[in-house]
Amino acid sequence: MQLQTQTRPNVISVTVLEDRIDAATAIQFKEKMRDATKDGPQRVVLDLARVQFLDSSGLGAIVAVKKLLGPDRSLELCGLTPTVEKVFRLTRMDKIFTIHPSLDAAVAHAASA
Amino acid sequence: MQPAPDEVSRHLLSLEFQACPAAVRDALRRMLLRPPLSTLSDEGRGTAELVLAEVLNNVAEHAYPDRPGPVTVTLRQVPHGVSCLIVDQGAAMPGGKLPAGRLPDTPGLALDELPEGGFGWHLIRSLTLDLHYARAGGCNQLRFVLPDAG
Numbered sequence: 001m002q003l004q005t006q007t008r009p010n011v012i013s014v015t016v017l018e019d020r021i022d023a024a025t026a027i028q029f030k031e032k033m034r035d036a037t038k039d040g041p042q043r044v045v046l047d048l049a050r051v052q053f054l055d056s057s058g059l060g061a062i063v064a065v066k067k068l069l070g071p072d073r074s075l076e077l078c079g080l081t082p083t084v085e086k087v088f089r090l091t092r093m094d095k096i097f098t099i100h101p102s103l104d105a106a107v108a109h110a111a112s113a
Numbered sequence: 114m115q116p117a118p119d120e121v122s123r124h125l126l127s128l129e130f131q132a133c134p135a136a137v138r139d140a141l142r143r144m145l146l147r148p149p150l151s152t153l154s155d156e157g158r159g160t161a162e163l164v165l166a167e168v169l170n171n172v173a174e175h176a177y178p179d180r181p182g183p184v185t186v187t188l189r190q191v192p193h194g195v196s197c198l199i200v201d202q203g204a205a206m207p208g209g210k211l212p213a214g215r216l217p218d219t220p221g222l223a224l225d226e227l228p229e230g231g232f233g234w235h236l237i238r239s240l241t242l243d244l245h246y247a248r249a250g251g252c253n254q255l256r257f258v259l260p261d262a263g
Contacts, residue, residue, distance in 0.1 A: 023170040024134035053159075055166045056232035064229045071224055083159035090239050091232045092219055 001028040005036045011107055012040040015047040021058030030061040034068055042073045045106040049079025054087050063093065074098070078106040124148035124190040131181040132173040132201065140186070141166060149190035157261040161195065164240050164259060167233040168199055176203025176253060194242070194260040201253050211246045214238045 002017035014036050021029050037044050046062070048054070054062075066075040078100040080088065088094040100106035126147055130136045141162055144150050150161050165186070172184050187198040206212075214234030219227065238244060241257035248254070 020138075022134070022138060022166060023173070024138050053162060053166075055163060055170065056230070056236060057170065059232055060229040063227050067224055067227060067229075082156065083163060086159070087163065087232075087236065090236055092216060093232075095220055096227065 001025050001032050003032050003036050007040050008107065010041050011043040011045055012037060013045040013047055013103055013107065015049070015103070016051050019050060020053040021051055021061065022053060022055045023057040026057040026061040029058065030064050030068075033061075033065045037065075037069060037073075043076065044069060044073060045076045045078055045100070045103065047079050047103045047106075048077060048081070048084055049103070051084055052081055054084045056087075056091075059087055059091060059093060063096070066097070076100060076106055076109075078103050124152065125188070126150075127185065127187045129183055129185045132169060132177055132184040132203075133181040134170060134173060136181070137166065137169040137173060140169070144186065144188065149188050149195045152190065153195065153259075153261050157194075157259070160240050160262060161259045164237055164257075165197070167237050168197075168255060171233060172199065172201045172203065172253075176201045178204070191258065194258050196258050197256065199253075199255045202251060203253065205248045205253060206246060209248060211244070 004015040004017055006013050014033065018025070069075055076098040079102055080099060088097070088099070100109060126144065126149060128140060128143065130140050144165065145158055145162060150158060153161060169184060169186070173181065176182070182201065182203050184199065184201040189196045212234045214237065216235050217228045217231065242260055244257040246253070246255050
């Protein structure tokens with residue numbers, strides 16, 4: 001599970017460099033995200049543009065990361081591919097997360113807030 | 114025995130493997146590359162991968178909680194979709210029936226109350242038709258149809 005992290009003044013972005021977050025990798029994803037976001041800005045943007053497949057285990061891991069960040073930090077999402085977007089919509093988790101169309105849009109949003 | 118002529122023209126794929134997350138991932142990749150799943154639209158293939166991943170990972174996690182066991186997947190092209198039969202020899206469904214798959218009422222939940230699981234059966238029920246479960250001869254048999262969205 002490869003993640004690429006970029007820290008800006010007000011936002012840290014984490015790009016998932018894998019094409020899937022599934023039952024075989026969900027625990028690893030959660031642990032790597034915990035390490036990648038241990039310190040840093042209050043806003044965390046998770047870039048899923050390369051992720052073609054997310055199952056319920058992967059979704060559960062993303063929710064777990066949001067909970068790990070706690071109430072004082074936020075986890076926002078961007079770059080949802082069609083199948084990934086469908087998983088968020090069908091489980092109504094699209095109501096729980098702020099979802100941006102792209103990383104650029106997410107960073108701009110974070111900068112203006 | 115020779116298959117009937119109409120069976121020859123219809124796409125049929127059957128495979129057996131040991132149910133564990135890594136083997137499920139490998140089996141999904143092989144299934145998606147071959148008919149009948151390869152004949153679906155992009156959206157239909159995405160849905161098929163999601164549903165089969167949920168079903169097969171449930172088998173790995175709940176039917177065989179201690180060690181991997183065999184699961185057989187049979188996919189058959191039907192009008193407007195793919196009919197699926199998943200058979201394993203593991204533990205029966207609790208109560209002999211499928212979980213309801215009701216989503217928790219998330220809006221209004223506090224952060225630490227958000228669910229990290231329980232999405233799988235909701236996804237399966239949302240994305241399939243004619244979902245049936247039977248326990249027979251020490252096997253779980255799950256049947257459903259994946260409609261082709263395209």
